[in-house]
Amino acid sequence: MNDMRLTERAVSEKSKMSARAVDVYYGTNHALKNVDVEILDKTVTAFIGPSGCGKSTFLRCLNRMNDTVASARVEGLIEMDGQDIYDARVDPVQLRAKVGMVFQKPNPFPKSIYDNVAYGPKIHGLTRTKAELDEVVESSLRKAALWNEVKDRLTAAGTGLSGGQQQRLCIARAVATSPEVLLMDEPCSALDPIATAQVEELISELRSQFSVVIVTHSMQQAARVSQRTAFFHLGSLVEYGETGTIFTAPKDPRTESYISGRIG
Ligand SMILES: Nc1ncnc2c1ncn2[C@@H]1O[C@H](COP(=O)(O)OP(=O)(O)OP(=O)(O)O)[C@@H](O)[C@H]1O
Numbered sequence: 001m002n003d004m005r006l007t008e009r010a011v012s013e014k015s016k017m018s019a020r021a022v023d024v025y026y027g028t029n030h031a032l033k034n035v036d037v038e039i040l041d042k043t044v045t046a047f048i049g050p051s052g053c054g055k056s057t058f059l060r061c062l063n064r065m066n067d068t069v070a071s072a073r074v075e076g077l078i079e080m081d082g083q084d085i086y087d088a089r090v091d092p093v094q095l096r097a098k099v100g101m102v103f104q105k106p107n108p109f110p111k112s113i114y115d116n117v118a119y120g121p122k123i124h125g126l127t128r129t130k131a132e133l134d135e136v137v138e139s140s141l142r143k144a145a146l147w148n149e150v151k152d153r154l155t156a157a158g159t160g161l162s163g164g165q166q167q168r169l170c171i172a173r174a175v176a177t178s179p180e181v182l183l184m185d186e187p188c189s190a191l192d193p194i195a196t197a198q199v200e201e202l203i204s205e206l207r208s209q210f211s212v213v214i215v216t217h218s219m220q221q222a223a224r225v226s227q228r229t230a231f232f233h234l235g236s237l238v239e240y241g242e243t244g245t246i247f248t249a250p251k252d253p254r255t256e257s258y259i260s261g262r263i264g
Contacts, residue, residue, distance in 0.1 A: 022076035049232035100174030106166035108158035144172035164195025
């Protein structure tokens with residue numbers, strides 16, 4: 001743990017999303033048990049824990065991606081800005097524009113770089129003219145630190161970019177709908193160390209605009225990019241708190257065992 005550079009910068013204490021008594025079942029498999037957690041505004045929150053402990057399952061609860069899994073059942077309350085995101089009046093497609101997601105493997109659409117980024121604003125009717133759309137595409141690519149590398153080939157296929165560039169394109173695509181929360185499920189696991197460092201730097205910049213929640217297997221990464229950390233084990237949220245505290249003075253012996261490499 002000596003090489004960890006803990007992110008100590010101040011965080012907003014305003015809650016953006018909150019989960020209360022969340023349980024998730026896949027058929028009879030009780031995958032998440034009674035999870036309570038707060039996602040703070042303009043803060044990076046890392047979810048860590050051994051394989052199969054429920055990190056991705058919980059992440060997918062935050063934008064109702066589990067709705068697309070036939071066997072999944074979500075119980076409990078999840079609110080964003082005080083509104084129940086599972087309320088019947090909430091349109092999951094609209095919700096996912098506000099709570100964007102970036103996956104483990106970069107998954108650009110088989111379309112041009114421009115169209116990958118323009119897709120969300122188009123389907124959500126966020127722009128009125130081509131000039132406005134051009135502006136959103138450019139600003140999203142800038143926010144994803146990709147503009148300079150692609151500005152001269154916006155009509156080229158997104159799938160023709162390098163892995164790291166594809167992942168930043170997926171981040172630009174998520175950013176283009178002006179999300180309030182960005183969920184990232186192991187976003188660097190398919191990237192080399194240089195591309196990983198670029199994405200980590202980007203995550204730190206993005207949190208000035210919205211909340212970021214990242215699932216990671218790398219404790220070094222959690223320590224570098226996050227201000228809050230939640231440790232999951234066997235479907236339960238064992239400990240949640242300030243990242244520095246979780247890594248240097250965990251309260252629960254299971255957290256201590258995990259961060260010192262004895263479990264997981
Ligand atoms: N689509 C699914 N259908 C059925 N069961 C699932 C599904 N996704 C996850 N599970 C089960 O839910 C539990 C939690 O899995 P989940 O993927 O959330 O864990 P994780 O902590 O993200 O794991 P990893 O670090 O390996 O990605 C596991 O028992 C897993 O088998």
